[in-house]
Amino acid sequence: MNLIFLILISTVLHTSAIQSAYGRTSKFTSNETIETYRQRQDDATPPSILSWLQDGNIRFASGKANHGGYPRNTQRRMQIASQGQRPLAVVLSCIDSRTTPELIFDTSVGDLFTARVGANVVNDDIIGSVEIAVESGAKVVIILGHTDCGGIKGACSGLELGHMTQLLDRVKPAINSTNVRLDLNPELSMFVGERVVSNRRYIAEISHDNAEASAHQLLSRSSILREKFKSGEIVLISAVYNVETGFVTFNPQK
Numbered sequence: 001m002n003l004i005f006l007i008l009i010s011t012v013l014h015t016s017a018i019q020s021a022y023g024r025t026s027k028f029t030s031n032e033t034i035e036t037y038r039q040r041q042d043d044a045t046p047p048s049i050l051s052w053l054q055d056g057n058i059r060f061a062s063g064k065a066n067h068g069g070y071p072r073n074t075q076r077r078m079q080i081a082s083q084g085q086r087p088l089a090v091v092l093s094c095i096d097s098r099t100t101p102e103l104i105f106d107t108s109v110g111d112l113f114t115a116r117v118g119a120n121v122v123n124d125d126i127i128g129s130v131e132i133a134v135e136s137g138a139k140v141v142i143i144l145g146h147t148d149c150g151g152i153k154g155a156c157s158g159l160e161l162g163h164m165t166q167l168l169d170r171v172k173p174a175i176n177s178t179n180v181r182l183d184l185n186p187e188l189s190m191f192v193g194e195r196v197v198s199n200r201r202y203i204a205e206i207s208h209d210n211a212e213a214s215a216h217q218l219l220s221r222s223s224i225l226r227e228k229f230k231s232g233e234i235v236l237i238s239a240v241y242n243v244e245t246g247f248v249t250f251n252p253q254k
């Protein structure tokens with residue numbers, strides 16, 4: 001008897017919780033706001049999305065974040081996006097706790113696809129994830145390195161430990177690229193200074209080249225991304241986030 005009572009009570013509570021959750025959706029979210037959110041992806045162009053991300057980063061870095069502006073209420077946005085996501089961009093970034101793309105571009109839920117892996121390297125699963133994003137309507141692909149990257153520093157110091165060894169191996173070509181680039185540019189080499197792990201300028205230069213290498217790999221290994229890039233359907237660009245200033249510097253588009 002007690003068991004039947006408990007099951008009955010539990011079913012009633014569960015049902016009312018579901019009704020309550022969906023009830024809030026209809027209360028806060030009109031069809032108009034859902035349509036505005038959906039239409040935004042159709043109307044956006046790669047350059048307009050890039051500007052929107054740059055503006056968001058400026059708001060973040062200057063302490064004026066507003067969760068992407070529309071709608072400012074994150075609960076409303078969550079409920080709108082629950083009816084079907086329409087993100088505008090995909091960001092491949094490092095796992096570093098200071099480089100969360102949704103925060104540093106001042107966006108909200110339903111705005112960005114994000115793929116995160118130590119030192120923002122590329123492997124088959126990352127390529128597949130970025131392909132999912134662009135096939136789902138994302139029109140900008142950002143490969144976001146950052147200053148003071150532990151993965152870059154680990155690779156520079158030759159760290160070999162557990163599964164980190166194979167991850168850091170993927171960074172090593174970028175270290176070579178940076179050294180060659182600095183050898184060819186004595187003025188820059190002088191500005192960067194000592195090529196040691198403790199030199200933040202040197203690590204930042206490698207972060208730049210590592211993000212560029214990941215961008216190049218995405219294009220060379222994925223025919224889906226390559227075709228969309230060539231046709232202008234997507235923009236694919238590398239960038240470096242400065243953990244001290246909060247600003248993202250986009251590398252020139254190739």
Ligand SMILES: [Zn+2]
Nearest residue numbers: 094096149150
């Ligand atoms: Zn990192």
